[in-house]
Structure formats: structure tokens, C-alpha cells
Amino acid sequence: xxxxxxxxxxxxxxxxxxxxxxxxxxxxxxxxxxxxxxxxxxxxxxxxxxxxxxxxxxxxxxxxxxxxxxxxxxxxxxxxxxxxxxxxxxxxxxxxxxxxxxxxxxxxxxxxxxxxxxxxxxxxxxxxxxxxxxxxxxxxxxxxxxxxxxxxxxxxxxxxxxxxxxxxxxxxxxxxxxxxxxxxxxxxxxxxxxxxxxxxxxxxxxxxxxxxxxxxxxxxxxxxxxxxxxxxxxxxxxxxxxxxxxxxxxxxxxxxxxxxxxxxxxxxxxxxxxxxxxxxxxxxxxxxxxxxxxxxxxxxxxxxxxxxxxxxxxxxxxxxxxxxxxxxxxxxxxxxxxxxxxxxxxxxxxxxx
Amino acid sequence: xxxxxxxxxxxxxxxxxxxxxxxxxxxxxxxxxxxxxxxxxxxxxxxxxxxxxxxxxxxxxxxxxxxxxxxxxxxxxxxxxxxxxxxxxxxxxxxxxxxxxxxxxxxxxxxxxxxxxxxxxxxxxxxxxxxxxxxxxxxxxxxxxxxxxxxxxxxxxxxxxxxxxxxxxxxxxxxxxxxxxxxxxxxxxxxxxxxxxxxxxxxxxxxxxxxxxxxxxxxxxxxxxxxxxxxxxxxxxxxxxxxxxxxxxxxxxxxxxxxxxxxxxxxxxxxxxxxxxxxxxxxxxxxxxxxxxxxxxxxxxxxxxxxxxxxxxxx
Ligand SMILES: Nc1ncnc2c1ncn2[C@@H]1O[C@H](COP(=O)(O)OP(=O)(O)OP(=O)(O)O)[C@@H](O)[C@H]1O
Ligand SMILES: [Mg+2]
Numbered sequence: 001x002x003x004x005x006x007x008x009x010x011x012x013x014x015x016x017x018x019x020x021x022x023x024x025x026x027x028x029x030x031x032x033x034x035x036x037x038x039x040x041x042x043x044x045x046x047x048x049x050x051x052x053x054x055x056x057x058x059x060x061x062x063x064x065x066x067x068x069x070x071x072x073x074x075x076x077x078x079x080x081x082x083x084x085x086x087x088x089x090x091x092x093x094x095x096x097x098x099x100x101x102x103x104x105x106x107x108x109x110x111x112x113x114x115x116x117x118x119x120x121x122x123x124x125x126x127x128x129x130x131x132x133x134x135x136x137x138x139x140x141x142x143x144x145x146x147x148x149x150x151x152x153x154x155x156x157x158x159x160x161x162x163x164x165x166x167x168x169x170x171x172x173x174x175x176x177x178x179x180x181x182x183x184x185x186x187x188x189x190x191x192x193x194x195x196x197x198x199x200x201x202x203x204x205x206x207x208x209x210x211x212x213x214x215x216x217x218x219x220x221x222x223x224x225x226x227x228x229x230x231x232x233x234x235x236x237x238x239x240x241x242x243x244x245x246x247x248x249x250x251x252x253x254x255x256x257x258x259x260x261x262x263x264x265x266x267x268x269x270x271x272x273x274x275x276x277x278x279x280x281x282x283x284x285x286x287x288x289x290x291x292x293x294x295x296x297x298x299x300x301x302x303x304x305x306x307x308x309x310x311x312x313x314x315x316x317x318x319x320x321x322x323x324x325x326x327x328x329x330x331x332x333x334x335x336x337x338x339x340x341x342x343x344x345x346x347x348x349x350x351x352x353x
Numbered sequence: 354x355x356x357x358x359x360x361x362x363x364x365x366x367x368x369x370x371x372x373x374x375x376x377x378x379x380x381x382x383x384x385x386x387x388x389x390x391x392x393x394x395x396x397x398x399x400x401x402x403x404x405x406x407x408x409x410x411x412x413x414x415x416x417x418x419x420x421x422x423x424x425x426x427x428x429x430x431x432x433x434x435x436x437x438x439x440x441x442x443x444x445x446x447x448x449x450x451x452x453x454x455x456x457x458x459x460x461x462x463x464x465x466x467x468x469x470x471x472x473x474x475x476x477x478x479x480x481x482x483x484x485x486x487x488x489x490x491x492x493x494x495x496x497x498x499x500x501x502x503x504x505x506x507x508x509x510x511x512x513x514x515x516x517x518x519x520x521x522x523x524x525x526x527x528x529x530x531x532x533x534x535x536x537x538x539x540x541x542x543x544x545x546x547x548x549x550x551x552x553x554x555x556x557x558x559x560x561x562x563x564x565x566x567x568x569x570x571x572x573x574x575x576x577x578x579x580x581x582x583x584x585x586x587x588x589x590x591x592x593x594x595x596x597x598x599x600x601x602x603x604x605x606x607x608x609x610x611x612x613x614x615x616x617x618x619x620x621x622x623x624x625x626x627x628x629x630x631x632x633x634x635x636x637x638x639x640x641x642x643x644x645x646x647x648x649x650x651x652x653x654x655x656x657x658x659x660x661x662x663x664x665x666x667x668x
Contacts, residue, residue: 233504237568239462241518241575242494251521255508 032058106328125318132304143211151219177217186278202284204293210278222264226257266341276302411438419473430638446630451639460496497577503564505556518575542570562593
């Protein structure tokens with residue numbers, strides 16, 4: 001007992017501090033928003049200016065209020081939270097606006113006919129984009145089939161086997177490839193095939209090659225990053241069981257990284273699916289269904305939307321509607337792909353801790 | 354039991370492969386016969402079908418003038434020692450003196466570290482594992498390892514983890530034989546009762562101590578001849594530690610065991626022979642200072658540094 005009494009606690013700062021009312025920050029933000037919107041509605045001052053000053057004032061006000069009541073650390077916390085939330089809102093705003101525009105305008109022609117008919121012999125209203133949808137799937141599919149093995153194998157080489165100058169130069173060229181403008185990839189693929197098949201050649205497979213050039217570096221990078229975070233002790237555990245290196249890579253390293261690799265591949269697909277410029281050069285435009293990538297022109301959604309917008313008929317509306325519907329279809333396709341990727345990831349993914 | 358016999362045949366094959374172009378295996382000394390005698394009861398606890406002459410499978414390791422480097426850094430200097438078969442050899446010494454490095458050189462894991470270099474000879478049953486015609490993978494099949502931190506494969510279930518050595522090498526083994534290996538290895542690692550109802554759950558979902566025992570089961574499931582353990586109990590509670598020490602005592606009937614530990618009681622309890630590593634000062638390579646029976650090392654060591662270390666008067 002006496003020992004306990006002797007250990008006198010040193011004087012410390014109080015554990016209690018003031019705090020803002022729980023509605024405080026939210027109330028302030030909502031208040032600022034109402035005032036700003038009111039100003040915009042009532043007067044004709046520049047809307048952007050009003051919004052920006054409202055955000056800044058609200059942040060500063062929140063910080064000052066919190067600092068007065070709660071002290072410096074909590075005030076900083078609130079200030080930074082506000083900053084991060086505004087940055088998030090800023091980043092998400094264009095996305096929401098874009099989605100809204102595409103959905104609202106694309107909805108007009110997002111109908112059964114759009115998916116079942118091609119635009120063969122269509123002038124004016126009606127017709128569909130089935131040829132473009134199928135073309136997009138075929139071209140992207142061929143590109144994926146070509147780039148995924150190459151990309152993953154290259155990444156395995158770089159991460160598990162490569163060293164020295166060869167590894168460094170491959171890494172360098174992969175980085176360079178990441179920065180290639182897509183039109184250059186298209187020109188490269190076109191020039192490559194024109195060399196053998198003569199000028200003016202337009203084939204689905206040329207577009208696929210162009211897309212591969214764009215996809216490979218993305219797949220390599222994503223896979224490499226995923227292989228990098230596979231813990232080394234798993235490789236060592238496998239080696240210590242007398243498993244050769246190649247089996248370790250195939251059966252331990254790649255499965256552990258599989259979830260990440262799949263989402264990397266899906267990102268790469270999503271990235272190239274909406275490419276327009278390289279396909280404009282390589283696959284040409286075509287208004288009927290063509291499923292054969294090595295025979296004749298092939299349409300795809302991005303080029304379809306572009307052409308509908310660029311060359312409308314006398315009556316423009318049906319063409320514009322089809323362009324928007326094509327854009328909406330592309331977005332839906334990409335979103336479906338990401339969802340599928342998520343599902344696959346959940347099925348095969350592992351929590352690497 | 355056709356399967357295990359086949360597998361032990363494989364072991365004979367791989368032994369021959371390891372020994373290719375080498376002298377005949379050295380005849381075992383008298384202590385082997387000893388351990389055969391003492392291991393009879395253990396064998397009934399831990400049946401190893403298909404390994405008729407169990408004790409002769411464990412290997413003697415002779416290390417001559419072994420130097421280990423990380424790039425230009427000389428980590429371990431001229432180690433000479435003999436590791437007896439069917440004995441537990443403990444390696445003790447202060448942190449950073451090269452115990453793990455030395456241990457990893459015994460199954461050719463050291464060279465996997467970028468810049469890792471080995472100089473000298475490690476002779477297992479008459480065959481220098483660093484000879485140019487030796488396949489490091491074959492060496493690792495015979496010299497298993499348990500690591501300091503448990504590292505089950507996260508993509509595999511408990512069941513698959515135990516037989517990972519077979520699965521990863523695509524050894525065609527029938528399901529009943531696999532089941533039997535899993536049960537035997539898990540029982541051997543004192544883990545069977547805890548996991549027998551959830552063999553299909555991921556191995557990462559076990560507690561740290563259970564994971565470590567899973568890793569021991571995984572290492573023993575491929576029936577190596579030598580088992581290296583790098584601080585296998587450093588993450589375990591006293592009960593699990595004792596369980597693993599018991600397990601080590603059982604395993605030594607079949608294996609040559611080398612264990613690194615920072616726990617003096619563990620070294621004195623669990624080992625027959627103890628080696629003390631030390632470095633004169635940081636930056637200099639670590640050395641094997643003294644190697645003797647555990648009893649001698651802990652009661653009457655020849656070297657002053659050893660005495661200081663085991664009695665806690667170091668530094
Ligand atoms: N991968 C590496 N690269 C370079 N040097 C290393 C590497 N691993 C270990 N070393 C060095 O080699 C020396 C021996 O390390 P080692 O891990 O063998 O020590 P240890 O005796 O196992 O220590 P501990 O008891 O702390 O595990 C140390 O000086 C260490 O810094
Ligand atoms: Mg160590």
C-alpha cells in the first residue's frame with residue numbers, strides 16, 4: 001500500500017478538452033453550400049468564383065472555430081480532413097458530370113435495336129451498333145490474348161530472373177512504351193502491316209496489334225508491381241522444400257500475385273477499349289458485322305461514335321443519339337469488366353499480409 | 354502401403370543423384386547404432402512406413418573451412434565442424450554473428466541472396482554439396498528448413514500447405530497416401546487435433562504458433578534427412594515452445610537436426626551438442642568459437658567468451 005502511495009503521479013495536462021457540437025462541421029458546410037447556391041441563383045456573379053470562395057471560407061472558418069474551441073491539434077485534423085474531402089469532391093465532380101451527361105443523352109437510343117442491328121444501309125434514324133460492339137470485343141480480345149502472355153512473361157523475367165544491363169534496358173523501354181501516344185502505336189501497326197500487305201490495308205488484327213503495343217507496358221508494369229510485393233519468405237519456403245525456381249514462380253509467386261495481376265490486366269483492357277485514334281487508322285470504318293479480324297475492315301464503338309458525330313446526315317439528331325448510345329455502351333462494357341475482375345479477384349485473391 | 358515404398362525408392366534415387374561421381378557414403382560411427390537403440394520407442398509414436406532403416410537415413414555433415422560472404426562483406430569466417438546424425442545440434446551466439454547465414458549455407462540457400470558467396474566445403478554423407486556437379490534443388494530436398502517467422506503459403510489450405518513439397522513438385526501421389534502424409538506430419542508437429550476439422554481452411558488463418566507447427570509439418574512431410582531450424586520458437590509461447598522441443602526430441606530419431614536459438618534454456622534442454630558463434634567486434638566476421646556437448650558448453654566451457662555468454666555476462 002505504502003509503495004503505491006509513494007508513486008506520486010507527476011502533474012499532467014488535463015484529459016478534458018472542449019469540442020465542437022456534433023452538428024458543427026456538417027452544419028457549417030451545409031450552411032456555406034446554401035449561401036453559395038443562393039448567391040448563384042439570386043445574383044449574376046461568376047458561379048465558379050462563388051463556389052471556390054465558399055469552399056475556402058468554409059475551410060478557414062472551420063479551422064478557426066475548432067482552434068478556438070478545441071485546440072491546435074484537433075483543428076489541424078479538422079482542417080486537413082476538410083482539405084482531403086474537398087479534393088475528393090473536386091476529383092469526383094467531373095466523373096459524375098460525365099456519367100450524368102452520357103447516361104442522360106445515351107439513353108435515348110440505348111434500346112434493343114441498338115444492340116441487335118448494324119448500321120448497314122441505315123440513313124437517318126434507326127439502325128444499331130451491333131457490328132461496332134462485336135468489333136470492339138473481337139479487337140480487344142485479340143489484343144488481350146496477345147499482350148497478356150507477353151506482358152506477364154516479361155514481368156516475370158524482369159522481377160524473378162533478369163539482372164544487370166539487359167534488365168535495366170528492358171525496364172527503360174517498357175517505360176518508354178508506356179508513354180507512346182496511341183496514334184503512334186496505330187501508325188506503327190499500320191506501317192508494319194502495310195510493309196507486307198501493301199498500303200491502304202485495313203484489318204481488325206492490325207488494330208489489335210496497335211492496342212497490344214499500348215497494353216503490354218501496362219500489363220508488365222502492373223504484374224511487376226504485384227510480383228514485387230510477394231514476400232520473399234514465400235519463395236524461400238518453397239526453395240527450402242526442394243522446389244525448383246521455375247515451379248516456385250509458377251505455383252507460389254504467380255498464384256499469390258494473381259488477384260493483383262488480374263486487376264492490372266482489366267485496367268489495361270479498359271484503357272485500350274475506348275481507343276479511337278489507332279483504330280481509325282488500322283481497322284477503318286465499316287457498317288456491317290465482321291467477326292473475322294484477318295479479313296476486311298472492322299468497326300468498333302469508339303470509331304463508330306466518332307464517325308456518327310463527324311459525318312451526320314441531313315437530320316443530325318439520330319446520328320448524335322447513336323454516338324451517345326455508343327459512348328454509354330462503352331462505359332457499361334468497361335464497368336462490367338471491372339466488376340468481373342472484382343469477382344475473379346475475390347474468388348482467387350489472397351490476403352497477403 | 355505401396356505409395357510410401359515408392360517414395361522411399363525415390364529418395365534412394367535422389368540420394369544417388371546427389372552423390373553422383375562421389376565417394377561412397379562414409380560409414381556411420383558407433384553413435385548411430387546408439388540412436389537406433391534409443392529411437393525404437395519413438396518410432397512407435399511416429400511411424401514412418403517405408404523407411405525401414407530409419408536411422409541410417411539421417412546424415413552426418415562435415416564442414417571444412419567454410420567462409421560466407423555478402424558481396425564484399427565477410428559474414429562468417431572459417432568454420433570447421435562436424436554435425437552428428439541423429440543428434441540435435443544447437444547454435445547459439447549474439448545477434449548478427451552469422452548463425453542464420455551459416456545455417457542457410459547448409460542447404461544452399463545462402464547463394465539465393467544477391468551477392469551471397471560461399472567458400473569451403475559442406476560434406477553431407479561424403480558428398481560436398483558445393484561441388485560443381487551438385488544440383489542445389491536436390492540438396493534442398495534432403496536438407497529441409499524451418500524459418501524464424503512462420504511462412505505458410507497464403508494461397509493454400511492447411512492440407513495443401515502440409516503436402517506443399519509434393520504438390521509444388523507435382524509428385525503424383527494418390528489421395529489416400531496424401532491424406533496419410535498429412536495426418537502423420539500434423540500429428541508429428543502436435544497440430545493434428547487443433548486443425549483436423551478445418552484442413553480445407555487457409556493456412557494463414559492459424560495462430561502464429563500453429564502456423565509455425567504447420568511449417569514444421571510441411572518441412573517434415575517431404576522427409577528430408579537433415580532439418581535446419583532458425584529460431585523456430587521465437588514467436589511462440591512457453592507451452593508451444595515445449596511442444597516443439599518435444600517434437601524435436603522425437604524427430605531426432607529420423608533426422609539430423611540443427612537449431613539456432615537465443616534461448617539458453619532451450620539449447621540446454623533440447624540439444625545434444627552446442628556450438629557457440631561469436632564475433633570479436635561488429636564489422637568482423639563471425640566465427641565458431643566452441644563446439645562441444647551441450648553439457649560441457651553449459652557447465653564447463655573451454656572458452657572464456659562462451660562462459661560469459663552462457664552465463665549471461667557478455668557485452
Ligand atoms: N541479406 C544480407 N545482405 C547483407 N548482409 C547481411 C544479409 N543478411 C545478413 N547480413 C549480415 O551478416 C551478418 C550475420 O547475419 P545473420 O543474419 O547470419 O546473424 P544471426 O547470427 O542470425 O543474428 P540473429 O541472432 O539476430 O538472427 C550480420 O552482420 C548481418 O548484418
Ligand atoms: Mg538469425
